[in-house]
Amino acid sequence: MKKLSVSELAKLYGYSRQAVYAHINKGNLSKGSDGLIDFAEALRVFGEPQTKDSSVNQSQSINSQNLTEVDLLKRQVDILEKQLNLALLRENQSLERESFYQEQIEAMQRLLEAPKANMTTFTDQKSNQDIATDPRSESEPNYDGLTTPEIKRIPVPEHVEPEPEKRGFWSRFFLPNG
Template identity: 75%
Template structure:
């Protein structure tokens, strides 16, 4: 098949060289290792070339500005899709974090000690109408013994052995007296 340069292809199809290079960069059109484009490849992408009379009458050629605008819009769409995906990911992470903290709160509430059934609370107490409060300051208030907890007596630690006989420490000696004076 016949091979054409980018300039020849642009003249044949009434396109700008930038439009041809835009198709090459997008991967729609491929160049050979020699830098030329196969004519069959050009027909596949652009169709049959029109005769000169029909080229004047029809304006279906691709304008390079339209191609660059379309590429810009595609880039913007890709960027917006990435931003949307990141926002959805952040939302999912915050929901996961919220559920994690809610589970932690529930676990802590379960770990708290529940009130014992035999203990009376402030709301369970009933006022006794027969007993009037005394205002006598000399009266001692008796505290029931069941509420007073005795302090434990100190006991020896079983892990630390206490020797039965303690020897006195020898008198401390200076540096030179250790070498020049006899032991004793």
């Protein structure tokens, strides 16, 4: 059977090449491994070619262009709908994440505010203790396990010898003593 290229088929039926490619992409029309379309396949999809009037061919060409434009617009609408749905999903997730973090912040603030009423400082503890009932005498060191014991200061002489400059392993052997 006769085989036609896409442009030959478009001319024969009065369609645009884009319309023929649209039918191929939809799966209505198939091309062979050589890239040509079997005439029997074209007859099945488009029917008998009409060669009556050039105005009919032009109207078919315009209709096929309108169909391809409609198909393109439908694809664009589908893509835009998917993008919109994705954006709404991300916004929803963002709002959920924001409310979760807000709840976490509020919980942390409650935890930070709660101990303030019960907390006492070390100076408050000392004033609250009754010195007369304290079995420890003032001469004993006052070490309760919560604070560090008082450290005695050791006097440091005014003149301190500077430390010799540190030398690397190999410089000890190869450089003169300094």
